[in-house]
Amino acid sequence: MVSQVERDYAAYVSERGSRAGDALITDPTASANYISFIYGFPDSESLPAGSVTETTHRVLTENPIWALQYGAVNGPKPIREAILAKLKRDQGISASMDEIIVTAGSSQAIQLITHLLVDPGDTIIAESPTFLGFFDDVRNSGAHIAGIEVDDEGIRVDLLEQELVALREQGVRPSFLYLLPNYQNPTGACTTLERRKRIVELAEEFDTLIIEDDAYFDLRYEGEALPTIYSLDPNGRTLYLGTLSKTLAAGFRIGWVVGPAPIIRRIASLKTDGGTNIFGSFIAASWLPEHFERHVDELRRIYGQRRNLMLSALEAHMPEGATWSVPTGGFFVWLTLPEGIDSGGMLAQAREMGIEYLPGSACFFDHSGGNHIRLSFSFARDEVIDEGIRRLGDLIRSELAESISG
Amino acid sequence: MVSQVERDYAAYVSERGSRAGDALITDPTASANYISFIYGFPDSESLPAGSVTETTHRVLTENPIWALQYGAVNGPKPIREAILAKLKRDQGISASMDEIIVTAGSSQAIQLITHLLVDPGDTIIAESPTFLGFFDDVRNSGAHIAGIEVDDEGIRVDLLEQELVALREQGVRPSFLYLLPNYQNPTGACTTLERRKRIVELAEEFDTLIIEDDAYFDLRYEGEALPTIYSLDPNGRTLYLGTLSKTLAAGFRIGWVVGPAPIIRRIASLKTDGGTNIFGSFIAASWLPEHFERHVDELRRIYGQRRNLMLSALEAHMPEGATWSVPTGGFFVWLTLPEGIDSGGMLAQAREMGIEYLPGSACFFDHSGGNHIRLSFSFARDEVIDEGIRRLGDLIRSELAESISG
Numbered sequence: 035m036v037s038q039v040e041r042d043y044a045a046y047v048s049e050r051g052s053r054a055g056d057a058l059i060t061d062p063t064a065s066a067n068y069i070s071f072i073y074g075f076p077d078s079e080s081l082p083a084g085s086v087t088e089t090t091h092r093v094l095t096e097n098p099i100w101a102l103q104y105g106a107v108n109g110p111k112p113i114r115e116a117i118l119a120k121l122k123r124d125q126g127i128s129a130s131m132d133e134i135i136v137t138a139g140s141s142q143a144i145q146l147i148t149h150l151l152v153d154p155g156d157t158i159i160a161e162s163p164t165f166l167g168f169f170d171d172v173r174n175s176g177a178h179i180a181g182i183e184v185d186d187e188g189i190r191v192d193l194l195e196q197e198l199v200a201l202r203e204q205g206v207r208p209s210f211l212y213l214l215p216n217y218q219n220p221t222g223a224c225t226t227l228e229r230r231k232r233i234v235e236l237a238e239e240f241d242t243l244i245i246e247d248d249a250y251f252d253l254r255y256e257g258e259a260l261p262t263i264y265s266l267d268p269n270g271r272t273l274y275l276g277t278l279s280k281t282l283a284a285g286f287r288i289g290w291v292v293g294p295a296p297i298i299r300r301i302a303s304l305k306t307d308g309g310t311n312i313f314g315s316f317i318a319a320s321w322l323p324e325h326f327e328r329h330v331d332e333l334r335r336i337y338g339q340r341r342n343l344m345l346s347a348l349e350a351h352m353p354e355g356a357t358w359s360v361p362t363g364g365f366f367v368w369l370t371l372p373e374g375i376d377s378g379g380m381l382a383q384a385r386e387m388g389i390e391y392l393p394g395s396a397c398f399f400d401h402s403g404g405n406h407i408r409l410s411f412s413f414a415r416d417e418v419i420d421e422g423i424r425r426l427g428d429l430i431r432s433e434l435a436e437s438i439s440g
Numbered sequence: 441m442v443s444q445v446e447r448d449y450a451a452y453v454s455e456r457g458s459r460a461g462d463a464l465i466t467d468p469t470a471s472a473n474y475i476s477f478i479y480g481f482p483d484s485e486s487l488p489a490g491s492v493t494e495t496t497h498r499v500l501t502e503n504p505i506w507a508l509q510y511g512a513v514n515g516p517k518p519i520r521e522a523i524l525a526k527l528k529r530d531q532g533i534s535a536s537m538d539e540i541i542v543t544a545g546s547s548q549a550i551q552l553i554t555h556l557l558v559d560p561g562d563t564i565i566a567e568s569p570t571f572l573g574f575f576d577d578v579r580n581s582g583a584h585i586a587g588i589e590v591d592d593e594g595i596r597v598d599l600l601e602q603e604l605v606a607l608r609e610q611g612v613r614p615s616f617l618y619l620l621p622n623y624q625n626p627t628g629a630c631t632t633l634e635r636r637k638r639i640v641e642l643a644e645e646f647d648t649l650i651i652e653d654d655a656y657f658d659l660r661y662e663g664e665a666l667p668t669i670y671s672l673d674p675n676g677r678t679l680y681l682g683t684l685s686k687t688l689a690a691g692f693r694i695g696w697v698v699g700p701a702p703i704i705r706r707i708a709s710l711k712t713d714g715g716t717n718i719f720g721s722f723i724a725a726s727w728l729p730e731h732f733e734r735h736v737d738e739l740r741r742i743y744g745q746r747r748n749l750m751l752s753a754l755e756a757h758m759p760e761g762a763t764w765s766v767p768t769g770g771f772f773v774w775l776t777l778p779e780g781i782d783s784g785g786m787l788a789q790a791r792e793m794g795i796e797y798l799p800g801s802a803c804f805f806d807h808s809g810g811n812h813i814r815l816s817f818s819f820a821r822d823e824v825i826d827e828g829i830r831r832l833g834d835l836i837r838s839e840l841a842e843s844i845s846g
Contacts, residue, residue: 098489
């Protein structure tokens with residue numbers, strides 16, 4: 035008899051399971067111990083505990099049954115209606131009730147879309163760097179990523195076209211383009227209108243689909259919102275992903291896909307989870323019309339100020355040779371250090387100094403980009419940002435000195 | 441240019457997506473219009489809206505941040521602790537914090553396990569009939585089901601052994617045995633202790649895993665609880681699935697897998713959804729120690745009485761030749777009608793008569809069993825059960841008369 039500790043379960047696992055490997059399970063609450071620039075966590079102080087409590091009381095008084103019962107896999111009617119109303123008002127997106135499905139954040143949306151569209155060996159085109167949460171789905175699916183460089187104006191559409199041509203010459207049609215046009219995670223770049231239009235043209239010309247992941251749409255600190263790729267696409271090639279994680283609360287795990295009804299129905303068929311947080315969906319549906327706009331106004335003020343504090347701190351404390359992006363929205367500043375710096379190797383020392391950040395290599399599928407750092411300004415309180423960046427500057431200076439003397 | 445209405449998206453879809461097809465999206469709230477025996481829905485009147493409201497207020501006062509922030513993919517610490525404490529007290533299951541993962545009901549648990557263990561063409565052994573929510577996952581995975589008959593004492597272990605031998609002769613090791621030992625959905629059968637022990641032996645002898653889906657453990661109306669298969673298995677071959685859907689509230693979408701840590705870590709790696717209902721997890725973690733036992737006592741009383749009402753009504757109103765199971769727990773009575781009756785075909789007429797039930801064919805992977813009906817006694821109020829069964833008896837009588845005269 036083999037005890038469960040000794041047993042090697044690999045023999046029982048599917049191909050997908052083999053690719054998945056062991057999870058690195060992190061405990062987000064540990065970040066409370068640092069001046070933390072590591073995760074795209076919302077500001078903790080402004081989380082709307084009061085209005086959520088009030089709304090829960092109201093929902094369970096008015097609707098004590100269906101908020102606690104089983105619900106539809108695509109989301110209860112009230113939450114789909116509330117999200118569609120918000121999308122129409124803010125994003126200018128008009129979609130019908132059968133063109134939306136509620137998911138556990140946009141994370142589950144990406145998971146389901148990958149299941150729907152990707153076979154092992156397929157190719158996905160993504161910005162490089164991109165959202166690291168996407169990589170587990172790519173790895174589990176067995177797909178390749180073709181990464182396209184991002185600059186201050188978003189994804190380089192000239193390089194995108196070159197890649198599409200090269201793939202076509204190899205007989206490869208990519209499964210989809212995975213794009214974050216607004217305040218891209220991790221670079222903070224906002225894709226220009228001209229490039230958004232070009233992306234739509236290229237998707238049509240090369241017969242592929244677009245996944246537009248727009249987690250940060252509402253968190254714009256200057257300028258005017260650009261049209262979504264979804265709105266610019268007359269061809270039904272775009273799936274539009276959003277989330278309440280950055281505006282209501284990440285703990286609700288409520289996101290969505292908006293797209294053509296046939297695609298939504300197939301996603302529903304793969305979404306065998308009995309529906310997403312039905313209880314929270316009813317609360318969110320009631321919270322959105324009453325609190326969303328005012329709350330997002332407050333968040334824009336908080337995060338806009340925090341971004342400014344971080345940019346000033348970088349000016350004050352970064353050594354020569356360091357450069358960084360100036361995002362017009364979202365949560366992230368992308369810091370570029372001189373070549374040769376290994377920001378991943380520095381992290382343990384950073385934590386000893388009481389700070390943490392995301393090594394840039396985590397945002398590249400091939401783990402390159404070791405001289406980059408993603409700095410999230412959303413989670414650290416105003417009064418510690420300067421101190422945190424000062425410590426980071428000191429750490430980088432000592433690394434640079436070592437690399438010169440070494 | 442092809443409009444999205446005309447576009448055929450099949451060309452873009454993965455093999456898994458092709459198998460999935462279009463979802464039949466049902467709206468559970470529609471059941472409120474009938475004397476409904478169709479779904480395994482909890483009783484609506486006893487849903488604990490009051491204590492959930494109070495608990496939400498307390499949680500968001502005491503823990504206004506981490507209940508609304510991002511949380512660990514395997515579940516926040518408090519909910520894993522609360523579930524493990526409950527499993528130890530009630531089920532006699534001792535497991536550690538890295539041997540449990542929280543999922544969106546047991547539905548998502550089944551989904552993730554299928555992803556982890558099943559490749560296209562694999563064989564899964566399941567009771568026949570079984571829980572229909574499992575079939576979508578099987579279909580999406582591209583597996584075959586080998587169905588094993590269920591009698592009053594649960595799965596027929598003699599036939600299980602025959603099937604395992606036959607598969608071994610074909611060189612097939614099944615991915616797992618999917619079993620519902622307590623108050624099986626849909627037959628209500630409780631697998632005897634002797635058979636549970638035999639199942640463990642057979643899994644060891646034929647080197648396969650066991651998925652023990654125990655949604656109804658707490659809802660026992662007579663006799664003593666039998667040991668879980670998980671507790672009887674010294675070999676680390678059993679994954680134990682449970683849910684709060686039948687005891688706290690289905691709308692929380694909180695279930696779990698308990699199993700060997702290496703398996704749990706791999707499930708976590710496939711669970712790319714950013715964690716399950718973090719908000720609800722904190723509320724449930726606080727609700728469980730304070731309210732669970734008293735609430736479940738009340739549910740046992742309600743459902744036990746409802747079961748008795750349904751059994752009496754069946755005695756009073758069923759025609760000769762109809763037989764039914766007498767469940768000692770759970771939500772379901774399994775009704776067997778004379779051969780030749782098509783309970784699926786009768787459903788539209790039943791709805792015209794203001795009642796609904798689940799055609800037995802929905803519970804067989806091959807859609808056989810048209811002369812069976814699954815009657816859920818959990819959702820219909822006490823005072824309408826007799827009337828609902830009377831109407832069903834009338835409908836069956838008229839069908840029998842037609843089938844004789846036709």
